[in-house]
Amino acid sequence: MITMLPSEAVEEYDPYKEERLGRVREVGNQAVWSLSTCKPGFGVDQLRDLSLETYWQSDGPQPHLINIQFKRKTTVQQVCIYSDFKQDESYTPNRVSIRAGTSFHDLRELEVRELSEPSGWLVFALRGADDRPLRTYHLQIAVITNHQNGRDTHMRQVRVHAPVEQRGVTVQPVGSFVSVECSQYACLR
């Protein structure tokens, strides 16, 4: 399933803002990250620090893989990747595939996306079987080709988002209360 996206990424999506608002929760810290290859000094730390200046640079044959392995089966709602053609040019990923499964051997491709000079955050919304939220142990981001047929790739930042279980103790399946007058009574602390 290949989808074409316009050259602009989804307009000004800010994953940090979403996290701050509590609509999603970043769960990358609960996982073990590994890369297929990387150049020294341009590895996982640079991929996961909160800076868009630092980046991961691969150093081997394609496809370049980012493996995210959770300790327990985690519900994942979306993956956000920051990529900028103006800065990275031939290192910018062109075709990106997201796979999920229980381990290296049974990964199933969820989405393949062809990027065209992206500049900003790319959001990959993930769904599991039967369109239910995805629950997985192992998530893999694969960079299959780069722009201008570059060998290695740069990736500046990756955020993995889980849905927030907002459901309080309520009879109906509603979320959380909006007003402070109500939400202060919604739980004890």
Added chain:
Amino acid sequence: MKMIIQEPVQAAIWHCLNHYAYSDATFLAERLCAEDLCCCLADRRCRLTAPVSSAVQSDESVHLLATCYYRSGRPGQAHTLLHSRQPRLPAARYLLALCCFELDRLAEAESILSGGSILKPKGHDDVSGEFGDSASLALRLLARIYIRTERKAKAAEACKKSLKLNPFLWSAFVDLCNLGESVDSAKVFTTAGLDSFAMCQGPAGGGPGTEPAPQQHHAPAPHGVGHVTNVNITSTPYQTPVNALAGGALPPGCGLTVSKATPDSEKDAVRGKQALFRSQLNSTVGSPYSPSFGFLPLDTPSPGGESLPLGLLSSSPALTNNAETHDTKPGFGRRVLNRKDRAMLGLSGSSVKENNKANRLVTPKSPSRKIKTRSSKTALTTPNFNELNEKNRSERQLKSEPRGRPGSETITSAADAKPLTGQQLQVAALTIQRGSAEGLMSLLRDVGAAYQQLSQFSCRRAVDLLSALPAHQFDTGWVLSMLGKAHFELNDYKEAVRYFQMVREREPYRLETMEYYSTALWHLQREVELSALAQDLLDHGRHSAEVWCAAGNCFSLQKEHETAIRFFTRAVQVTPQFAYGHTLLGHEYVMTEELEKALTCFRRAVSIDPRHYNAWYGIGMIFYKQERYTMAEMYFKNALDINPQSSVLMCHVGVVQHNLQKTDAALLTLNRAIALDPANPLCKFHRASVFLSSERLQEALDELLQLKQMVPNESLVFFLLGKVHEKMGHAHLARMHFSWAMDLDPKGANNQLKEAIEPAISRGPGDDDKTAGEAGVLGDSSFLPADMTATPEAAEPFQPIQAMESDESL
């Protein structure tokens, strides 16, 4: 010879300690200890002096050194020292037990305090016998050990006994309340049951300058009025030494001991009270300040210009020695000593051992102050009373002394020459002491009653009791923070915050209960205030768990759960026995879906404090999230048993009961909740939900309409209204309400709204007009809730759809 060395040195060390010069004190104490050890061994070899006495000497110096270590904040060193030397002094053993407790060596501490064999531990009476005047504190420590090792019944017993011996130990009362015992503060805080104030003040006066008198070996703690051997009347540590009688290096704390010397024990007791003695001489005189209660001012005495002030004081205040305070109004426990009193106390014939002045004045020849010799000379002979006075006066005293009964002369010109027995003397002294302590006791009774109510979660009652306190006490940090906590437990966070703000204004250094302030701000979602609070607190006390809890709450509110977890972990590391820290950590783990870790944290909190209902609630929430409703109900009910007035807990129980299909029970619970706390909108909300799911639609509608008046800004209320209308078949109304619900939820926090609304929308008539207008209803103020009371117009049926669509974008 050794005596000469010891006295000034010990006094010097105490002086350093009193001025917090710990390194000096430690150094000197170490030298003294070494000296003693050598002499002790020498004595034993030569058998010159009774081994007991030298052993006592070395015990004292060991205790002194250990005190130096402990006060410098090194309980480990103190422990090692005491453990190796095994002193027999009760005070030293108490210190050893305390060090063990702080180093978490609970078994050792317990065996020291109530040891005996494991099979036959000593009872509390034995403990009190063994520890003499330190008994109340030893029992208190024992109670703390029992609490840590989860032996509630024994802990309660020990606390009660400790309070009986010494009603000044507020912390014992607090622990008793926290254990869930219902104690009557009126019975606890009374000096009527006290035989003597020895337990409350210690033998040589409670002042910091005094050594633990070794006389405990010789004159064990008094039991019963008839046998009182030591009636200690001590002045407080607050007094500043006004008069340093010669040589200065005397402990400023003073103790006056009126003791009946029986000939045998006299010598020993005297010897034991050397420093006491000196301290009495030196005692602080005449600082003009006197706090309100517990003050027995000395009256100006006698005609001859010879003053015989009575140094009768109870735990607090300063003495105004020759203050002409003829304060006739007792006030908070002030009691002026009138001539009658002095006559009562005054003494002829009765033995006042330490007749300091006299003795001292003989001293000038022997600067080393061989008090022993002096005292033996004068002890039984002078009926003179203790005097805290200046040199000249004491000189006059001395001169008057040989005349025989100066005491009686000076005290009362009415020449009541009848000698009072020692017993009468003591009784009289006791009565005066009691009167003076009465002020504090009555305050403690009031405060204690309030605290008791608070610990049983009768918060309204506690608030009433606290508000009834006198204004100057009300305005203190502790009282205000208790009020804050009471409102917090009532879920009235706004009031709680108001009180905590007052606390911060008056006592910005206060750290206790600040964690509740931060949680209240968390509930109210006041980010700015909370982060300001966290900043301020961190400036003041990074070593305090409450501070880290506040910081964690701050980040939790910002949804930065990882950081919050880090800070709560820090709080827990700083004070592992702080139950609330574990609870907060547990809540954070629940937010990050790490339920096993959360469960561990809550369980730890509960093991520390079984009455910590927040932790029980937390465990219930975990089971609720796992949809194990039976367990959830059980734990919520546990929490509710502890805190029966919490409407929030009742709501939770009600909802869970409904989930378990026990709808009637659920409704009962919710009705109770509404009756208990009408200000809580969620009770009505849940009741309406229950009605809705039980198809009692009209009732649901009524409930929700009332709720709408209460909280007109709540999106979920409109959402529920929409659902009700939908079920009733009013599709149009349903759509309207859903759209209003969407309006009120600009952040789109409720994804379920969209999912729930979809079917409703699709059922509506004429919804195919998907004019792609970006201008949705968002921000359109025409849908102010106030409009809704009007009959629904058929206006703009398509706008809701547009609003929906514009929301589709991420």
